Amino acid sequence: MSIPKHKHEDQRYLDALVNNDTRVIGEIYHRFSQRVRHFVQQNNGSADDAADIFQEALVDIYNQARFKGLELTCPFEPFLLLICKRKWLNELKKNNRRGVTIDIDEQSNIGEDTFFLAEQLWADGEKTKLFKAMFAQMGERCQEIIRWSLSNKPQEEVAAALGVTYGYLRKKKSxxxxxxxxxxxTNLSKWGLK
Amino acid sequence: MNAFDHEQIDRYLSGDLNGEELRDFEQRLLEDANLRKALGTQRELQDTLHRELFPDQRQQAFMQTLASHRGSVADQTQKRREQIPRYVIAATAMAAMIAGLLFFSPWQKDLYHQYSSVEMVSPAERGEHNEGRLLKAVELFNDKEFASAIPLLGEALTGDSTNAYARYYRGIALMETSQLPEARTDLQKVFDGNSLFKYDAAFYMALTYLKEDDFNNSRVWLQKIPEDAANYEKAQKLLNDL
Incomplete structure (x- = not known):
C-alpha cells in the first residue's frame, strides 16, 4: 500500500509554470539551466540542444501539472535534471551518438521518489511525442477528420464544413x-514505453 | 476490439450515447477490462491531441515565456565557442532594430503584409474528381501562386457553389492578387453562411480594406469578430495596430 506523500515546498515552481509566472520561470532558467547546458555540452551536444531539452522538459512538466494534476513530492532541481538527462540520453540513442561520459547527478543526493517521478514524467512526455508522430504519419484525410472532430465546434457543423454527412464523419473518425x-x-515498445 | 466497439467508444466520449445504449455500454465497461483499457487509451489520445492541436491562450503565453528565456541557455556558449566579429554583431543588431521598427512603428503602412499570411489547409471535400483539383489548388496557394489557384478553386465552386472552403480560399487568393471587389464578394458570402470559416472571412474582409488603406471599413469588419472566435485575439491586435 502506498503511503500518501506530502507536497514538496518546491511545488511553487510547478505552480509558477502553470500560472506563467514570468519572474519565477526566469528564476528556473537562471538557477537550473546552466547545469543542463554543461551536461549536454560535455556529452556530445551543443548549447542549442541543451536549450531544446530544457524547454521540452519544462513543457512536459507544465502539461502534467496543468492537465493531470501532478504534485511535486520531491525537490525540483534533481527532478528537472533527471528529466533532462533522460531526454538527452534518448536523443543520443536515437541518433547513434556517443553515450554519456559525464554524469549530471554524480554529486547530487537523489532519492528514489525523484527517480520514480522523473521517469514517469519522461514517459508521459515521450508518449505525447509518439502520439504526435503517429498522427503526423496518418493519411491526410484521417488527419483532417481527426483535427476537425477534436475542435470544439459542433460535430454537425464540422460535417457540413467537410462536405460529408454527420453519420459518415462519425464512422470515419472512429x-x-x-x-x-x-x-x-505497435510502436510503444520501440519507443521504450509500456 | 472490433469496429463497432471503436465506434461505441467514440460516441461515448462524444457524449453521443443515450438511454439504453448508454446503459448497455456502461454495463459492458464494468465487465470488460479490455474495453475499459481501450476507452482509457482513446480518452488520453484525444485529450493529448486536442491540447497539442488547439493550444489555448494560456499555453501560448507560457510558450512565449519559455521562448523569451531560450537565449539564456543557448547564447552564452556561442559567444565562447566562436568569436563573432564585431561588425556581424553590429549588423545583426541593426537588422533586429530595423525589423523591430518595421513591426512596431506606428507610422508604418504595411500592416497588410504582417497579417495576410495564411496557409491553405488540405482539402476536406472528398469527391474523387475534386480531390486532385483541390490538392493542386492547395499546392499553388501555399506556393503563393494565387493567380493559378483561383481558377481551380472556381471549378470546385462551379461543381458545388455551397463549398465554403473553396470560396474562402478563393476570396483570399483574389485579395492577394488585388481583385478586391471580387474578393469581397466571396468573403461576404462565406461570412453570411455558418461555416467554420465565418469569422476568418470577416478578418480577411478587413484586410481587403486595409490593403487600400481604408482603415475605417477595416475596423468595422474586425469588430464583427466575437470574443469566442478563434481569431479574436489576432483581430484585436490588428485593431490596436490600426
Whole structure:
C-alpha cells in the first residue's frame, strides 16, 4: 500500500509554470539551466540542444501539472535534471551518438521518489511525442477528420464544413482513431514505453 | 476490439450515447477490462491531441515565456565557442532594430503584409474528381501562386457553389492578387453562411480594406469578430495596430 506523500515546498515552481509566472520561470532558467547546458555540452551536444531539452522538459512538466494534476513530492532541481538527462540520453540513442561520459547527478543526493517521478514524467512526455508522430504519419484525410472532430465546434457543423454527412464523419473518425491507436500500440515498445 | 466497439467508444466520449445504449455500454465497461483499457487509451489520445492541436491562450503565453528565456541557455556558449566579429554583431543588431521598427512603428503602412499570411489547409471535400483539383489548388496557394489557384478553386465552386472552403480560399487568393471587389464578394458570402470559416472571412474582409488603406471599413469588419472566435485575439491586435 502506498503511503500518501506530502507536497514538496518546491511545488511553487510547478505552480509558477502553470500560472506563467514570468519572474519565477526566469528564476528556473537562471538557477537550473546552466547545469543542463554543461551536461549536454560535455556529452556530445551543443548549447542549442541543451536549450531544446530544457524547454521540452519544462513543457512536459507544465502539461502534467496543468492537465493531470501532478504534485511535486520531491525537490525540483534533481527532478528537472533527471528529466533532462533522460531526454538527452534518448536523443543520443536515437541518433547513434556517443553515450554519456559525464554524469549530471554524480554529486547530487537523489532519492528514489525523484527517480520514480522523473521517469514517469519522461514517459508521459515521450508518449505525447509518439502520439504526435503517429498522427503526423496518418493519411491526410484521417488527419483532417481527426483535427476537425477534436475542435470544439459542433460535430454537425464540422460535417457540413467537410462536405460529408454527420453519420459518415462519425464512422470515419472512429475508423481513423482505431488506426491511430493500432499504430501507437505497435510502436510503444520501440519507443521504450509500456 | 472490433469496429463497432471503436465506434461505441467514440460516441461515448462524444457524449453521443443515450438511454439504453448508454446503459448497455456502461454495463459492458464494468465487465470488460479490455474495453475499459481501450476507452482509457482513446480518452488520453484525444485529450493529448486536442491540447497539442488547439493550444489555448494560456499555453501560448507560457510558450512565449519559455521562448523569451531560450537565449539564456543557448547564447552564452556561442559567444565562447566562436568569436563573432564585431561588425556581424553590429549588423545583426541593426537588422533586429530595423525589423523591430518595421513591426512596431506606428507610422508604418504595411500592416497588410504582417497579417495576410495564411496557409491553405488540405482539402476536406472528398469527391474523387475534386480531390486532385483541390490538392493542386492547395499546392499553388501555399506556393503563393494565387493567380493559378483561383481558377481551380472556381471549378470546385462551379461543381458545388455551397463549398465554403473553396470560396474562402478563393476570396483570399483574389485579395492577394488585388481583385478586391471580387474578393469581397466571396468573403461576404462565406461570412453570411455558418461555416467554420465565418469569422476568418470577416478578418480577411478587413484586410481587403486595409490593403487600400481604408482603415475605417477595416475596423468595422474586425469588430464583427466575437470574443469566442478563434481569431479574436489576432483581430484585436490588428485593431490596436490600426
Amino acid at each position: 475508423e481513423c482513431m482505431a488506426g491511430l491507436i493500432a499504430s501507437i500500440n
